[in-house]
Amino acid sequence: MVAPASSTLIEMHGIERTYIMGDNKVYALRGVDLTIERGASIAIMGQSGSGKSTLMNIMGCLDQPTKGKYLLNGRNVATLSKAALADVRGRMIGFVFQSFNLLSRTARSRTSRCRSCIRASAVARATTARWPRSSAWA
Numbered sequence: 739m740v741a742p743a744s745s746t747l748i749e750m751h752g753i754e755r756t757y758i759m760g761d762n763k764v765y766a767l768r769g770v771d772l773t774i775e776r777g778a779s780i781a782i783m784g785q786s787g788s789g790k791s792t793l794m795n796i797m798g799c800l801d802q803p804t805k806g807k808y809l810l811n812g813r814n815v816a817t818l819s820k821a822a823l824a825d826v827r828g829r830m831i832g833f834v835f836q837s838f839n840l841l842s843r844t845a846r847s848r849t850s851r852c853r854s855c856i857r858a859s860a861v862a863r864a865t866t867a868r869w870p871r872s873s874a875w876a
């Protein structure tokens with residue numbers, strides 16, 4: 739018998755992210771605890787510089803915390819190697835960016851024979867068609 743999947747998809751405990759800027763440390767996140775249930779829709783809000791993008795980067799496995807535990811679908815991804823993290827990203831994470839972040843129109847027209855480029859621009863078009871331009875993202 740297969741055990742039922744937990745209702746929790748994302749669980750963070752004591753997440754910290756520190757950036758080193760020369761002799762200074764920037765404490766972008768200090769001890770974030772967060773639980774997100776499977777199927778939930780959430781918005782992360784806060785003033786500029788409060789750490790939204792830093793948190794989203796960690797949540798999306800683009801970056802890792804300096805300290806703390808991040809369980810994604812029950813697996814601690816806070817300390818994975820870059821290759822393992824890329825694998826998790828490829829299997830579990832989808833990004834919808836505010837801007838295309840794929841190919842500029844100029845680049846697309848220059849590389850119009852490239853199949854993967856055409857696919858990428860089609861995904862970008864489909865993405866923007868589904869989301870209003872005014873959507874707020876971190």
Ligand SMILES: Nc1ncnc2c1ncn2[C@@H]1O[C@H](COP(=O)(O)OP(=O)(O)OP(=O)(O)O)[C@@H](O)[C@H]1O
Nearest residue numbers: 757759764766785786787788789790791792793876
């Ligand atoms: N790569 C970096 N190197 C150094 N400091 C950084 C870096 N990225 C972010 N920070 C700092 O970390 C803090 C949090 O930044 P972050 O970009 O996560 O905030 P934000 O809430 O997304 O802000 P905004 O609403 O302006 O996008 C800020 O003080 C920022 O200056």
Ligand SMILES: [Mg+2]
Nearest residue numbers: 790791792876
């Ligand atoms: Mg931001």
